[in-house]
Amino acid sequence: DTAVSQTPKYLVTQMGNDKSIKCEQNLGHDTMYWYKQDSKKFLKIMFSYNNKELIINETVPNRFSPKSPDKAHLNLHINSLELGDSAVYFCASSQGTELNYGYTFGSGTRLTVV
Amino acid sequence: GEDVEQSLFLSVREGDSSVINCTYTDSSSTYLYWYKQEPGAGLQLLTYIFSNMDMKQDQRLTVLLNKKDKHLSLRIADTQTGDSAIYFCAARQGGFKTIFGAGTRLFVKA
Numbered sequence A: 001d002t003a004v005s006q007t008p009k010y011l012v013t014q015m016g017n018d019k020s021i022k023c024e025q026n027l028g029h030d031t032m033y034w035y036k037q038d039s040k041k042f043l044k045i046m047f048s049y050n051n052k053e054l055i056i057n058e059t060v061p062n063r064f065s066p067k068s069p070d071k072a073h074l075n076l077h078i079n080s081l082e083l084g085d086s087a088v089y090f091c092a093s094s095q096g097t098e099l100n101y102g103y104t105f106g107s108g109t110r111l112t113v114v
Numbered sequence B: 001g002e003d004v005e006q007s008l009f010l011s012v013r014e015g016d017s018s019v020i021n022c023t024y025t026d027s028s029s030t031y032l033y034w035y036k037q038e039p040g041a042g043l044q045l046l047t048y049i050f051s052n053m054d055m056k057q058d059q060r061l062t063v064l065l066n067k068k069d070k071h072l073s074l075r076i077a078d079t080q081t082g083d084s085a086i087y088f089c090a091a092r093q094g095g096f097k098t099i100f101g102a103g104t105r106l107f108v109k110a
Helices: none
Strands: A004-007 A010-013 A019-025 A031-037 A043-050 A053-057 A064-070 A073-078 A087-094 A109-113 B004-006 B009-013 B018-024 B031-037 B043-050 B055-058 B061-066 B071-076 B085-092 B098-100 B104-109
Touching: A004 A087, A010 A019, A019 A031, A019 A087, A019 A109, A031 A073, A043 A064, A043 A073, A043 B098, A073 A087, B004 B085, B009 B018, B018 B031, B018 B085, B018 B104, B031 B061, B031 B071, B043 B055, B043 B061, B043 B071, B071 B085
Parallel strands: A010 A109, B009 B104
Antiparallel strands: A004 A019, A019 A073, A031 A043, A031 A087, A043 A053, A064 A073, A087 A109, B004 B018, B018 B071, B031 B043, B031 B085, B055 B061, B061 B071, B085 B098, B085 B104
16 A cells, blocks of 8 residues: 555653654655644644755754655654653655645554653 | 744534634745544644635635735535544645644534
8 A cells, every 4th residue: 555654653651761763755756754742632733855865954952953864754752751742753754745634644653651 | 944833722503514724824825735534543634725816716625815914714515423532723835844733623413
């Protein structure tokens, strides 16, 4: 199936731990994103990569580090997890020049920090 | 920067029309989108409209754009219980960043 897939779907971990979320798209898109959705469903962009190059880096703690080994993958590593990091993290992709197609989102990773 | 605002809740009866409203602040926003999020799922693109259009219709969905007032609306005709979801308005200026509203929770009563 063509899609944006994220793993894991659920992640429960203790404060202070380091964790990673993986994202892969097989749509041939050249741009990928990480969004954070809080408990009130507000979506905030965190990072974007275009052809493996970082193009958007919002005000995000440097405990969050994205890595794009190739244009089909964008992973998110989080160090020293805090309670406030609990949220749903969405990966998305788009064809950078094809703005009329919008984004294709993954189904999200629900991170709970205890 | 761009700010996108929506009302948080809308409740309608099955078979009625739903109208979800959105306002944005940046008049240079070129592309405007509506996304739907069902429980436990990611956002799904429903429709989009370019800033040089006033209206777009796609089956039960009608998008109206008032550029002067920077107002966007999504009308869902013959609303069904399966339309219950969160609807996000989003705006993009032509770069890579899309700004999303806070989402409107649509409740459809049978």
